[in-house]
Amino acid sequence: MNDNYTHVDTDVFYITENIIGPFEDSDEYEQLLNNFNSLLKESCNCNGICSLSCQCLQSSGGQNYLTYCSDGQKKFKLIPKTNSCIIECNDNCSCSVVCSNRVVQTGPAVSLEIRSCDKGYGLFTTTFIPSGTFICEYAGELITTKQATVRHQNNKTLGKSNYIFCLRELSSERQPIVTIVDPAVFGNVGRYINHSCEPNCIVTPVRCGSPIPKLAIFSSNDIEANEEITFNYGINDEVNKQNSIDRTKCLCKSKNCIGFMPFHSY
Numbered sequence: 001m002n003d004n005y006t007h008v009d010t011d012v013f014y015i016t017e018n019i020i021g022p023f024e025d026s027d028e029y030e031q032l033l034n035n036f037n038s039l040l041k042e043s044c045n046c047n048g049i050c051s052l053s054c055q056c057l058q059s060s061g062g063q064n065y066l067t068y069c070s071d072g073q074k075k076f077k078l079i080p081k082t083n084s085c086i087i088e089c090n091d092n093c094s095c096s097v098v099c100s101n102r103v104v105q106t107g108p109a110v111s112l113e114i115r116s117c118d119k120g121y122g123l124f125t126t127t128f129i130p131s132g133t134f135i136c137e138y139a140g141e142l143i144t145t146k147q148a149t150v151r152h153q154n155n156k157t158l159g160k161s162n163y164i165f166c167l168r169e170l171s172s173e174r175q176p177i178v179t180i181v182d183p184a185v186f187g188n189v190g191r192y193i194n195h196s197c198e199p200n201c202i203v204t205p206v207r208c209g210s211p212i213p214k215l216a217i218f219s220s221n222d223i224e225a226n227e228e229i230t231f232n233y234g235i236n237d238e239v240n241k242q243n244s245i246d247r248t249k250c251l252c253k254s255k256n257c258i259g260f261m262p263f264h265s266y
């Protein structure tokens with residue numbers, strides 16, 4: 001993976017991809033570890049560049065990315081879908097490493113910059129980013145719901161910022177799949193992305209050879225140079241709009257701001 005970013009503070013360790021969180025004596029941890037050490041069952045046996053019959057694209061419910069050329073370079077745009085299942089070709093596939101179904105695994109956009117702002121640090125772009133572009137992964141420690149609850153409570157007690165992100169999906173058998181990432185101490189450049197009630201990015205689960213999805217951040221609008229990269233930390237979370245007691249004030253300054261940060265439950 002091509003990722004040359006570094007952290008500003010020395011007490012944060014740079015990782016380019018998710019790592020497994022601390023050992024815990026629980027079934028949930030055992031399952032998490034098992035998934036972390038497993039390979040995704042989907043792979044393709046295409047030759048060279050994949051076509052629409054590629055098994056990974058078929059398992060994704062169709063094409064994931066549109067390929068286009070800009071400034072003489074091959075670029076990719078996320079194709080919006082009703083089902084958000086994205087399976088990229090991976091190390092177990094026989095296709096070329098430059099097949100057009102490998103985007104998130106190649107690493108973050110190169111124009112990102114960590115800057116100080118009114119929310120602490122924030123992530124900005126130094127150049128224009130078109131809508132549908134892969135920005136970066138939100139990578140950190142993969143933790144259980146129990147660990148997330150403990151860490152969240154500790155952060156609250158100590159007045160520390162919370163970095164934990166919880167992604168909920170439904171499997172094809174309608175079973176809940178929960179992925180929790182904490183980049184507070186071990187994380188990549190994605191940990192600097194702040195929340196906005198009117199964001200310019202979305203988080204999409206993307207599977208690249210592992211059953212555990214990467215939390216991939218894509219632009220949902222065109223983003224101008226020097227604009228801050230944001231996503232909504234609690235989209236579809238109805239609790240969001242409920243009482244504001246004990247909630248962190250939101251500083252996103254958007255005209256649709258609900259006034260406080262999304263509620264966390266794991």
Ligand SMILES: C[S@@+](CC[C@H](N)C(=O)[O-])C[C@H]1O[C@@H](n2cnc3c(N)ncnc32)[C@H](O)[C@@H]1O
Pocket residue numbers: 119120121122161162163191192193194195196248249250251252261
């Ligand atoms: C994933 S981190 C984002 C980067 C962080 N600002 C930093 O300095 O490292 C999430 C934390 O940033 C702060 N934050 C993010 N979005 C915010 C917003 N819209 N309003 C206020 N604080 C925000 C909160 O402290 C939150 O717990």
